[in-house]
Amino acid sequence: MLKLIQLEWQKNNLSGYFKGLAICIAAIFAAVTLMALGSKGENEPMSYADFISLSGVLIRITYIIFSSVILSRLVIDEYKSSMIQVLFTYPLQRKKIIQAKLSIVFGFCFFSIIITTFLIHLLTYLLNPMIGLFDASIPVAAMMAAVPATVLNAFMMAGISLIPLSFGMRKKSAPSTITSAVIIGFLINASVSDGGSSSSLFQFIAIPIVLCLLGLILGYLAFYKVDRTDVA
Amino acid sequence: METMIQIHQVSKAFKGSETITNVNMNVNRGEIYGFLGPNGAGKTTIMKMILNLVKPSSGEIRVFDQPVLPTSVQYLKRIGSIIEYPVFYDRLTAEANLDLHCKYVGYHNKSAIKEALEIVGLHGVGKKKIHEFSLGMKQRLGIARAIVTKPDILILDEPINGLDPIGIKDIRELLLLFKKNYGTTILISSHIVSEIESVADTIGIIHQGQLLTEVKMEDIRGQHAGSLEAYFINLVHGGKRYA
Numbered sequence: 001m002l003k004l005i006q007l008e009w010q011k012n013n014l015s016g017y018f019k020g021l022a023i024c025i026a027a028i029f030a031a032v033t034l035m036a037l038g039s040k041g042e043n044e045p046m047s048y049a050d051f052i053s054l055s056g057v058l059i060r061i062t063y064i065i066f067s068s069v070i071l072s073r074l075v076i077d078e079y080k081s082s083m084i085q086v087l088f089t090y091p092l093q094r095k096k097i098i099q100a101k102l103s104i105v106f107g108f109c110f111f112s113i114i115i116t117t118f119l120i121h122l123l124t125y126l127l128n129p130m131i132g133l134f135d136a137s138i139p140v141a142a143m144m145a146a147v148p149a150t151v152l153n154a155f156m157m158a159g160i161s162l163i164p165l166s167f168g169m170r171k172k173s174a175p176s177t178i179t180s181a182v183i184i185g186f187l188i189n190a191s192v193s194d195g196g197s198s199s200s201l202f203q204f205i206a207i208p209i210v211l212c213l214l215g216l217i218l219g220y221l222a223f224y225k226v227d228r229t230d231v232a
Numbered sequence: 233m234e235t236m237i238q239i240h241q242v243s244k245a246f247k248g249s250e251t252i253t254n255v256n257m258n259v260n261r262g263e264i265y266g267f268l269g270p271n272g273a274g275k276t277t278i279m280k281m282i283l284n285l286v287k288p289s290s291g292e293i294r295v296f297d298q299p300v301l302p303t304s305v306q307y308l309k310r311i312g313s314i315i316e317y318p319v320f321y322d323r324l325t326a327e328a329n330l331d332l333h334c335k336y337v338g339y340h341n342k343s344a345i346k347e348a349l350e351i352v353g354l355h356g357v358g359k360k361k362i363h364e365f366s367l368g369m370k371q372r373l374g375i376a377r378a379i380v381t382k383p384d385i386l387i388l389d390e391p392i393n394g395l396d397p398i399g400i401k402d403i404r405e406l407l408l409l410f411k412k413n414y415g416t417t418i419l420i421s422s423h424i425v426s427e428i429e430s431v432a433d434t435i436g437i438i439h440q441g442q443l444l445t446e447v448k449m450e451d452i453r454g455q456h457a458g459s460l461e462a463y464f465i466n467l468v469h470g471g472k473r474y475a
Binding site for chain 2: 007010011012013081082083085086087088089090091092093094227228229230231
Protein backbone atom coordinates (compact mmCIF):
# COMPACT_ATOMS: atom_id res chain seq x y z
CA MET A 1 0.00 0.00 0.00
CA LEU A 2 2.76 2.43 0.96
CA LYS A 3 4.61 1.44 -2.16
CA LEU A 4 1.56 2.21 -4.28
CA ILE A 5 1.20 5.61 -2.66
CA GLN A 6 4.85 6.27 -3.32
CA LEU A 7 4.50 5.31 -6.98
CA GLU A 8 1.46 7.52 -7.39
CA TRP A 9 3.37 10.34 -5.77
CA GLN A 10 6.33 9.83 -8.05
CA LYS A 11 4.47 9.60 -11.33
CA ASN A 12 2.28 12.62 -10.70
CA ASN A 13 5.15 14.65 -9.31
CA LEU A 14 3.09 15.58 -6.27
CA SER A 15 6.08 17.14 -4.54
CA GLY A 16 5.51 20.04 -6.92
CA TYR A 17 2.32 20.79 -5.00
CA PHE A 18 4.31 21.81 -1.94
CA LYS A 19 5.07 25.05 -3.73
CA GLY A 20 1.33 25.57 -4.17
CA LEU A 21 0.85 24.77 -0.52
CA ALA A 22 3.40 27.42 0.50
CA ILE A 23 1.72 30.01 -1.72
CA CYS A 24 -1.67 29.16 -0.21
CA ILE A 25 -0.35 29.59 3.32
CA ALA A 26 1.23 32.94 2.49
CA ALA A 27 -1.86 34.17 0.66
CA ILE A 28 -4.29 33.16 3.41
CA PHE A 29 -2.11 34.76 6.08
CA ALA A 30 -1.69 37.94 4.04
CA ALA A 31 -5.41 38.21 3.34
CA VAL A 32 -6.47 37.75 6.95
CA THR A 33 -3.74 40.03 8.28
CA LEU A 34 -4.64 42.80 5.86
CA MET A 35 -8.29 42.51 6.84
CA ALA A 36 -7.35 42.69 10.50
CA LEU A 37 -5.15 45.73 9.92
CA GLY A 38 -7.83 47.34 7.82
CA SER A 39 -10.46 46.86 10.49
CA LYS A 40 -8.38 48.62 13.15
CA GLY A 41 -9.56 52.04 12.04
CA GLU A 42 -13.21 51.07 12.25
CA ASN A 43 -15.32 51.21 15.36
CA GLU A 44 -15.39 47.44 15.60
CA PRO A 45 -11.81 46.11 15.21
CA MET A 46 -11.27 42.45 14.55
CA SER A 47 -10.69 40.39 17.66
CA TYR A 48 -8.34 37.45 17.89
CA ALA A 49 -11.27 35.02 17.83
CA ASP A 50 -12.63 36.64 14.66
CA PHE A 51 -9.19 36.48 13.14
CA ILE A 52 -8.86 32.77 13.79
CA SER A 53 -12.35 31.91 12.60
CA LEU A 54 -11.86 33.91 9.40
CA SER A 55 -8.55 32.21 8.66
CA GLY A 56 -10.22 28.86 9.41
CA VAL A 57 -12.92 29.55 6.82
CA LEU A 58 -10.35 30.50 4.20
CA ILE A 59 -8.22 27.45 4.97
CA ARG A 60 -11.14 25.07 4.66
CA ILE A 61 -12.36 26.55 1.38
CA THR A 62 -8.86 26.65 -0.08
CA TYR A 63 -8.00 23.07 0.70
CA ILE A 64 -11.24 21.47 -0.34
CA ILE A 65 -10.65 23.08 -3.76
CA PHE A 66 -6.97 22.17 -3.76
CA SER A 67 -7.82 18.55 -2.88
CA SER A 68 -10.33 18.37 -5.70
CA VAL A 69 -7.58 19.42 -8.11
CA ILE A 70 -5.43 16.53 -6.89
CA LEU A 71 -8.43 14.21 -6.97
CA SER A 72 -9.11 15.05 -10.59
CA ARG A 73 -5.46 14.59 -11.46
CA LEU A 74 -5.12 11.24 -9.71
CA VAL A 75 -8.44 9.62 -10.44
CA ILE A 76 -10.53 11.46 -13.03
CA ASP A 77 -7.74 12.21 -15.53
CA GLU A 78 -6.52 8.66 -15.33
CA TYR A 79 -9.96 7.35 -16.26
CA LYS A 80 -10.31 9.93 -18.99
CA SER A 81 -6.98 9.18 -20.65
CA SER A 82 -7.61 5.42 -20.27
CA MET A 83 -4.37 5.19 -18.35
CA ILE A 84 -6.48 3.31 -15.83
CA GLN A 85 -6.61 0.42 -18.32
CA VAL A 86 -2.86 0.11 -18.22
CA LEU A 87 -2.91 0.42 -14.47
CA PHE A 88 -5.47 -2.37 -14.20
CA THR A 89 -3.34 -4.78 -16.23
CA TYR A 90 -0.79 -4.83 -13.42
CA PRO A 91 -0.75 -7.72 -10.97
CA LEU A 92 -2.24 -5.58 -8.22
CA GLN A 93 -5.61 -5.59 -6.54
CA ARG A 94 -7.60 -2.85 -8.22
CA LYS A 95 -9.17 -1.86 -4.93
CA LYS A 96 -5.73 -1.19 -3.54
CA ILE A 97 -4.85 1.06 -6.46
CA ILE A 98 -7.93 3.23 -6.01
CA GLN A 99 -7.51 3.13 -2.24
CA ALA A 100 -3.96 4.45 -2.58
CA LYS A 101 -5.16 7.32 -4.74
CA LEU A 102 -7.96 8.29 -2.38
CA SER A 103 -5.68 8.07 0.66
CA ILE A 104 -3.36 10.58 -0.96
CA VAL A 105 -6.24 13.02 -1.45
CA PHE A 106 -7.52 12.46 2.09
CA GLY A 107 -4.05 12.74 3.60
CA PHE A 108 -3.19 15.81 1.60
CA CYS A 109 -6.31 17.66 2.72
CA PHE A 110 -5.88 16.58 6.33
CA PHE A 111 -2.22 17.51 6.71
CA SER A 112 -2.44 20.71 4.70
CA ILE A 113 -5.17 22.03 6.96
CA ILE A 114 -3.22 21.13 10.08
CA ILE A 115 0.06 22.54 8.82
CA THR A 116 -1.53 25.73 7.57
CA THR A 117 -3.49 26.31 10.75
CA PHE A 118 -0.39 25.71 12.80
CA LEU A 119 1.77 28.04 10.74
CA ILE A 120 -0.80 30.81 10.72
CA HIS A 121 -1.12 30.64 14.49
CA LEU A 122 2.63 30.68 14.81
CA LEU A 123 3.08 33.60 12.44
CA THR A 124 0.37 35.58 14.18
CA TYR A 125 1.93 34.91 17.55
CA LEU A 126 5.39 35.92 16.40
CA LEU A 127 4.40 38.92 14.30
CA ASN A 128 1.72 40.39 16.55
CA PRO A 129 4.19 42.37 18.71
CA MET A 130 5.75 43.81 15.57
CA ILE A 131 2.78 44.80 13.47
CA GLY A 132 0.31 45.19 16.30
CA LEU A 133 -2.64 43.24 14.98
CA PHE A 134 -4.34 43.09 18.34
CA ASP A 135 -3.93 45.27 21.38
CA ALA A 136 -3.97 42.43 23.85
CA SER A 137 -1.32 39.74 23.69
CA ILE A 138 -2.40 36.38 22.31
CA PRO A 139 -3.24 33.81 24.97
CA VAL A 140 -1.11 30.71 24.38
CA ALA A 141 -3.53 28.62 26.39
CA ALA A 142 -6.32 29.45 23.95
CA MET A 143 -4.11 28.36 21.08
CA MET A 144 -3.36 25.05 22.72
CA ALA A 145 -7.02 24.51 23.52
CA ALA A 146 -7.80 24.83 19.82
CA VAL A 147 -5.62 21.86 18.85
CA PRO A 148 -8.22 19.07 19.20
CA ALA A 149 -10.83 21.10 17.32
CA THR A 150 -8.35 21.76 14.53
CA VAL A 151 -7.55 18.09 14.14
CA LEU A 152 -11.24 17.23 14.14
CA ASN A 153 -11.97 19.95 11.59
CA ALA A 154 -9.15 18.78 9.37
CA PHE A 155 -10.42 15.22 9.51
CA MET A 156 -13.95 16.26 8.62
CA MET A 157 -12.80 18.43 5.74
CA ALA A 158 -10.64 15.59 4.45
CA GLY A 159 -13.73 13.38 4.38
CA ILE A 160 -15.76 16.09 2.69
CA SER A 161 -13.03 16.53 0.08
CA LEU A 162 -13.93 13.11 -1.33
CA ILE A 163 -17.51 14.12 -2.17
CA PRO A 164 -16.53 15.79 -5.49
CA LEU A 165 -15.33 12.37 -6.68
CA SER A 166 -18.86 11.16 -7.29
CA PHE A 167 -19.73 14.29 -9.29
CA GLY A 168 -16.58 14.02 -11.34
CA MET A 169 -16.83 10.31 -12.04
CA ARG A 170 -20.23 10.62 -13.72
CA LYS A 171 -18.82 12.11 -16.88
CA LYS A 172 -15.14 11.65 -16.04
CA SER A 173 -14.81 15.40 -15.99
CA ALA A 174 -12.19 17.35 -14.07
CA PRO A 175 -14.07 20.67 -14.34
CA SER A 176 -17.17 19.24 -12.69
CA THR A 177 -15.04 17.76 -9.90
CA ILE A 178 -13.50 21.11 -9.13
CA THR A 179 -16.72 23.06 -9.58
CA SER A 180 -18.55 20.81 -7.15
CA ALA A 181 -15.71 21.25 -4.66
CA VAL A 182 -16.00 25.03 -4.94
CA ILE A 183 -19.76 24.88 -4.39
CA ILE A 184 -19.50 22.51 -1.44
CA GLY A 185 -16.66 24.51 0.08
CA PHE A 186 -18.53 27.79 -0.07
CA LEU A 187 -21.87 26.32 0.90
CA ILE A 188 -20.72 24.87 4.19
CA ASN A 189 -18.30 27.63 5.14
CA ALA A 190 -20.18 30.74 4.12
CA SER A 191 -21.43 32.53 7.20
CA VAL A 192 -24.73 34.22 7.67
CA SER A 193 -24.94 37.15 10.02
CA ASP A 194 -27.82 39.10 11.51
CA GLY A 195 -25.54 41.90 12.58
CA GLY A 196 -24.93 40.67 16.09
CA SER A 197 -23.94 37.08 15.69
CA SER A 198 -22.93 35.05 12.70
CA SER A 199 -23.06 31.38 11.96
CA SER A 200 -22.21 29.00 9.17
CA LEU A 201 -23.23 25.47 8.33
CA PHE A 202 -19.82 24.26 9.44
CA GLN A 203 -20.53 25.36 13.01
CA PHE A 204 -23.43 22.98 13.45
CA ILE A 205 -21.28 20.01 14.28
CA ALA A 206 -23.78 17.51 12.87
CA ILE A 207 -23.50 18.87 9.33
CA PRO A 208 -19.75 18.46 8.84
CA ILE A 209 -19.90 15.04 10.49
CA VAL A 210 -22.68 13.88 8.17
CA LEU A 211 -20.90 15.28 5.12
CA CYS A 212 -17.61 13.73 6.18
CA LEU A 213 -19.28 10.34 6.51
CA LEU A 214 -20.96 10.90 3.15
CA GLY A 215 -17.55 11.62 1.60
CA LEU A 216 -16.03 8.50 3.08
CA ILE A 217 -18.99 6.38 1.95
CA LEU A 218 -18.82 7.81 -1.59
CA GLY A 219 -15.10 7.13 -1.62
CA TYR A 220 -15.77 3.55 -0.58
CA LEU A 221 -18.51 3.13 -3.19
CA ALA A 222 -16.06 4.35 -5.83
CA PHE A 223 -13.90 1.29 -5.44
CA TYR A 224 -15.91 -1.45 -3.82
CA LYS A 225 -17.15 -2.83 -7.12
CA VAL A 226 -14.14 -1.90 -9.23
CA ASP A 227 -13.24 -5.59 -9.54
CA ARG A 228 -16.55 -6.49 -11.08
CA THR A 229 -17.15 -3.66 -13.52
CA ASP A 230 -15.81 -3.37 -17.05
CA VAL A 231 -13.11 -0.86 -17.75
CA ALA A 232 -14.21 0.60 -21.03
CA MET B 233 0.61 -29.06 -27.01
CA GLU B 234 0.01 -26.96 -23.95
CA THR B 235 -2.74 -24.38 -24.15
CA MET B 236 -1.83 -20.97 -22.76
CA ILE B 237 -5.09 -19.15 -23.35
CA GLN B 238 -8.32 -21.05 -23.50
CA ILE B 239 -11.62 -19.33 -24.19
CA HIS B 240 -14.65 -21.51 -23.78
CA GLN B 241 -18.16 -20.50 -24.91
CA VAL B 242 -17.63 -16.88 -23.97
CA SER B 243 -20.33 -14.30 -24.64
CA LYS B 244 -20.48 -10.65 -23.79
CA ALA B 245 -23.50 -8.40 -23.88
CA PHE B 246 -23.24 -4.65 -23.56
CA LYS B 247 -26.55 -3.13 -22.52
CA GLY B 248 -28.56 -6.03 -23.84
CA SER B 249 -27.00 -6.39 -27.28
CA GLU B 250 -24.56 -9.21 -27.66
CA THR B 251 -21.19 -8.19 -29.09
CA ILE B 252 -19.43 -11.49 -28.53
CA THR B 253 -21.32 -14.73 -29.08
CA ASN B 254 -20.13 -18.16 -27.93
CA VAL B 255 -16.49 -17.76 -28.82
CA ASN B 256 -14.12 -20.71 -28.41
CA MET B 257 -10.43 -20.10 -28.85
CA ASN B 258 -7.24 -21.94 -27.99
CA VAL B 259 -3.84 -20.32 -28.08
CA ASN B 260 -1.00 -22.79 -27.70
CA ARG B 261 2.34 -22.27 -26.04
CA GLY B 262 5.00 -20.65 -28.17
CA GLU B 263 2.85 -19.87 -31.17
CA ILE B 264 1.92 -16.62 -32.82
CA TYR B 265 -1.84 -16.43 -33.02
CA GLY B 266 -3.10 -13.98 -35.60
CA PHE B 267 -6.46 -12.50 -34.79
CA LEU B 268 -8.22 -11.19 -37.88
CA GLY B 269 -11.48 -9.42 -38.24
CA PRO B 270 -13.09 -6.33 -39.71
CA ASN B 271 -13.41 -3.18 -37.60
CA GLY B 272 -15.79 -3.63 -34.72
CA ALA B 273 -15.80 -7.41 -34.92
CA GLY B 274 -14.91 -7.80 -31.24
CA LYS B 275 -11.16 -8.33 -31.32
CA THR B 276 -10.40 -5.71 -28.70
CA THR B 277 -13.24 -6.89 -26.46
CA ILE B 278 -11.89 -10.44 -26.42
CA MET B 279 -8.40 -9.19 -25.65
CA LYS B 280 -9.76 -7.06 -22.86
CA MET B 281 -11.57 -10.08 -21.48
CA ILE B 282 -8.32 -12.05 -21.40
CA LEU B 283 -6.78 -9.17 -19.45
CA ASN B 284 -9.74 -9.09 -17.09
CA LEU B 285 -10.61 -5.51 -18.06
CA VAL B 286 -13.97 -6.60 -19.40
CA LYS B 287 -15.87 -9.37 -17.66
CA PRO B 288 -17.57 -11.99 -19.81
CA SER B 289 -21.34 -12.31 -19.44
CA SER B 290 -21.03 -16.08 -19.68
CA GLY B 291 -18.43 -18.70 -20.44
CA GLU B 292 -14.98 -19.29 -19.07
CA ILE B 293 -11.52 -17.98 -19.82
CA ARG B 294 -8.43 -19.86 -18.67
CA VAL B 295 -4.94 -18.42 -18.81
CA PHE B 296 -1.91 -20.53 -17.81
CA ASP B 297 -4.51 -23.20 -17.10
CA GLN B 298 -6.02 -21.12 -14.31
CA PRO B 299 -9.54 -19.74 -14.57
CA VAL B 300 -9.74 -15.95 -14.81
CA LEU B 301 -11.99 -14.77 -12.00
CA PRO B 302 -13.15 -11.16 -11.51
CA THR B 303 -10.51 -10.70 -8.81
CA SER B 304 -7.64 -12.61 -10.43
CA VAL B 305 -4.60 -10.42 -10.83
CA GLN B 306 -1.50 -12.52 -10.28
CA TYR B 307 -1.50 -14.04 -13.76
CA LEU B 308 -1.23 -10.53 -15.24
CA LYS B 309 2.36 -10.42 -14.08
CA ARG B 310 3.29 -12.77 -16.91
CA ILE B 311 1.40 -10.94 -19.65
CA GLY B 312 2.56 -7.94 -21.63
CA SER B 313 -0.07 -6.03 -23.56
CA ILE B 314 -1.05 -3.14 -25.76
CA ILE B 315 -4.74 -2.43 -25.97
CA GLU B 316 -6.00 0.05 -28.57
CA TYR B 317 -3.71 3.05 -28.79
CA PRO B 318 -0.89 3.23 -26.26
CA VAL B 319 -1.24 5.76 -23.44
CA PHE B 320 1.52 7.02 -21.17
CA TYR B 321 2.13 9.67 -18.59
CA ASP B 322 2.77 12.56 -20.96
CA ARG B 323 4.73 14.65 -18.52
CA LEU B 324 7.28 11.92 -17.86
CA THR B 325 10.11 10.71 -20.04
CA ALA B 326 10.02 7.43 -21.94
CA GLU B 327 12.46 5.88 -19.50
CA ALA B 328 10.48 7.04 -16.48
CA ASN B 329 7.35 5.52 -17.97
CA LEU B 330 9.01 2.16 -18.45
CA ASP B 331 10.56 2.38 -15.01
CA LEU B 332 7.14 2.93 -13.44
CA HIS B 333 5.80 0.02 -15.43
CA CYS B 334 8.53 -2.28 -14.11
CA LYS B 335 7.92 -1.14 -10.54
CA TYR B 336 4.18 -1.78 -10.83
CA VAL B 337 4.75 -5.22 -12.28
CA GLY B 338 7.44 -5.97 -9.71
CA TYR B 339 10.24 -6.58 -12.21
CA HIS B 340 13.63 -5.41 -11.07
CA ASN B 341 16.19 -5.52 -13.81
CA LYS B 342 17.74 -2.15 -14.45
CA SER B 343 19.23 -3.02 -17.83
CA ALA B 344 15.92 -4.27 -19.21
CA ILE B 345 14.60 -0.77 -19.88
CA LYS B 346 17.56 0.15 -22.03
CA GLU B 347 17.40 -3.13 -23.88
CA ALA B 348 13.70 -2.76 -24.60
CA LEU B 349 14.18 0.77 -25.94
CA GLU B 350 16.96 -0.48 -28.14
CA ILE B 351 14.94 -3.41 -29.46
CA VAL B 352 12.14 -1.13 -30.65
CA GLY B 353 14.57 1.41 -32.06
CA LEU B 354 14.02 4.17 -29.54
CA HIS B 355 17.52 4.40 -28.11
CA GLY B 356 18.54 8.02 -27.75
CA VAL B 357 15.05 9.33 -27.05
CA GLY B 358 14.67 7.70 -23.64
CA LYS B 359 15.10 11.06 -21.95
CA LYS B 360 12.46 12.74 -24.08
CA LYS B 361 9.04 13.43 -22.66
CA ILE B 362 6.12 11.58 -24.14
CA HIS B 363 4.26 14.66 -25.38
CA GLU B 364 7.06 15.23 -27.87
CA PHE B 365 6.57 11.74 -29.35
CA SER B 366 4.88 11.04 -32.67
CA LEU B 367 2.19 8.37 -32.95
CA GLY B 368 4.65 5.90 -34.43
CA MET B 369 7.10 6.50 -31.60
CA LYS B 370 4.35 6.02 -29.03
CA GLN B 371 3.41 2.78 -30.73
CA ARG B 372 7.02 1.62 -30.53
CA LEU B 373 7.21 2.64 -26.90
CA GLY B 374 3.98 0.77 -26.27
CA ILE B 375 5.62 -2.35 -27.63
CA ALA B 376 8.70 -1.67 -25.52
CA ARG B 377 6.46 -1.47 -22.46
CA ALA B 378 4.78 -4.73 -23.37
CA ILE B 379 8.07 -6.61 -23.75
CA VAL B 380 10.23 -4.98 -21.10
CA THR B 381 9.39 -7.53 -18.42
CA LYS B 382 9.91 -10.50 -20.78
CA PRO B 383 6.39 -11.87 -20.30
CA ASP B 384 5.28 -15.35 -21.27
CA ILE B 385 2.29 -14.06 -23.19
CA LEU B 386 2.15 -10.96 -25.36
CA ILE B 387 -1.23 -9.52 -26.23
CA LEU B 388 -0.90 -6.96 -28.97
CA ASP B 389 -3.97 -5.16 -30.25
CA GLU B 390 -3.23 -3.51 -33.59
CA PRO B 391 0.44 -2.98 -32.78
CA ILE B 392 1.40 -1.83 -36.27
CA ASN B 393 -1.08 1.05 -36.52
CA GLY B 394 0.72 4.27 -37.28
CA LEU B 395 4.05 2.64 -37.99
CA ASP B 396 6.14 3.29 -41.08
CA PRO B 397 7.14 0.37 -43.34
CA ILE B 398 10.45 0.00 -41.53
CA GLY B 399 8.63 -0.04 -38.23
CA ILE B 400 6.29 -2.73 -39.49
CA LYS B 401 9.22 -4.83 -40.61
CA ASP B 402 10.95 -4.27 -37.26
CA ILE B 403 7.89 -5.45 -35.37
CA ARG B 404 7.58 -8.51 -37.57
CA GLU B 405 11.19 -9.46 -36.83
CA LEU B 406 10.72 -8.65 -33.17
CA LEU B 407 7.77 -11.01 -32.85
CA LEU B 408 9.69 -13.84 -34.51
CA LEU B 409 12.70 -13.11 -32.30
CA PHE B 410 10.64 -13.31 -29.13
CA LYS B 411 8.99 -16.49 -30.24
CA LYS B 412 12.36 -18.07 -31.03
CA ASN B 413 14.46 -16.81 -28.10
CA TYR B 414 11.99 -16.73 -25.24
CA GLY B 415 9.26 -19.08 -26.42
CA THR B 416 6.78 -16.26 -25.96
CA THR B 417 3.18 -16.93 -26.86
CA ILE B 418 1.88 -14.04 -28.91
CA LEU B 419 -1.71 -13.06 -29.61
CA ILE B 420 -1.73 -10.33 -32.23
CA SER B 421 -4.71 -8.67 -33.84
CA SER B 422 -4.79 -6.63 -36.98
CA HIS B 423 -6.94 -5.87 -39.94
CA ILE B 424 -3.90 -5.82 -42.22
CA VAL B 425 -4.10 -9.36 -43.51
CA SER B 426 -0.70 -9.53 -45.17
CA GLU B 427 1.08 -8.72 -41.92
CA ILE B 428 -0.63 -11.48 -40.02
CA GLU B 429 -0.01 -13.84 -42.89
CA SER B 430 3.73 -13.38 -42.73
CA VAL B 431 4.17 -14.16 -39.03
CA ALA B 432 1.26 -16.15 -37.66
CA ASP B 433 1.15 -19.89 -37.01
CA THR B 434 -2.56 -20.02 -36.31
CA ILE B 435 -5.27 -17.70 -37.53
CA GLY B 436 -8.52 -16.92 -35.81
CA ILE B 437 -11.07 -15.05 -37.87
CA ILE B 438 -13.77 -13.17 -36.04
CA HIS B 439 -16.75 -11.47 -37.57
CA GLN B 440 -19.71 -9.80 -35.85
CA GLY B 441 -18.72 -11.24 -32.52
CA GLN B 442 -18.43 -14.83 -33.70
CA LEU B 443 -15.28 -16.79 -34.28
CA LEU B 444 -15.79 -18.07 -37.81
CA THR B 445 -12.77 -20.30 -37.94
CA GLU B 446 -9.53 -21.19 -36.27
CA VAL B 447 -7.05 -22.60 -38.71
CA LYS B 448 -3.35 -23.39 -39.02
CA MET B 449 -1.50 -21.17 -41.43
CA GLU B 450 0.05 -24.24 -43.08
CA ASP B 451 -3.39 -25.50 -44.02
CA ILE B 452 -4.30 -22.23 -45.69
CA ARG B 453 -1.06 -22.22 -47.61
CA GLY B 454 -1.80 -25.71 -48.80
CA GLN B 455 -5.49 -25.38 -49.62
CA HIS B 456 -6.13 -21.83 -50.72
CA ALA B 457 -3.25 -21.19 -53.06
CA GLY B 458 -1.40 -19.46 -50.27
CA SER B 459 -3.56 -16.34 -50.10
CA LEU B 460 -4.90 -15.61 -46.65
CA GLU B 461 -6.52 -12.45 -47.95
CA ALA B 462 -8.73 -14.29 -50.41
CA TYR B 463 -9.58 -16.81 -47.72
CA PHE B 464 -10.44 -14.07 -45.22
CA ILE B 465 -12.59 -12.02 -47.57
CA ASN B 466 -14.41 -15.11 -48.76
CA LEU B 467 -15.16 -16.13 -45.18
CA VAL B 468 -16.31 -12.72 -43.99
CA HIS B 469 -18.41 -12.03 -47.06
CA GLY B 470 -19.83 -15.50 -46.97
CA GLY B 471 -20.68 -14.95 -43.31
CA LYS B 472 -22.44 -11.70 -44.10
CA ARG B 473 -24.76 -13.29 -46.61
CA TYR B 474 -25.96 -15.83 -44.08
CA ALA B 475 -26.22 -13.36 -41.23
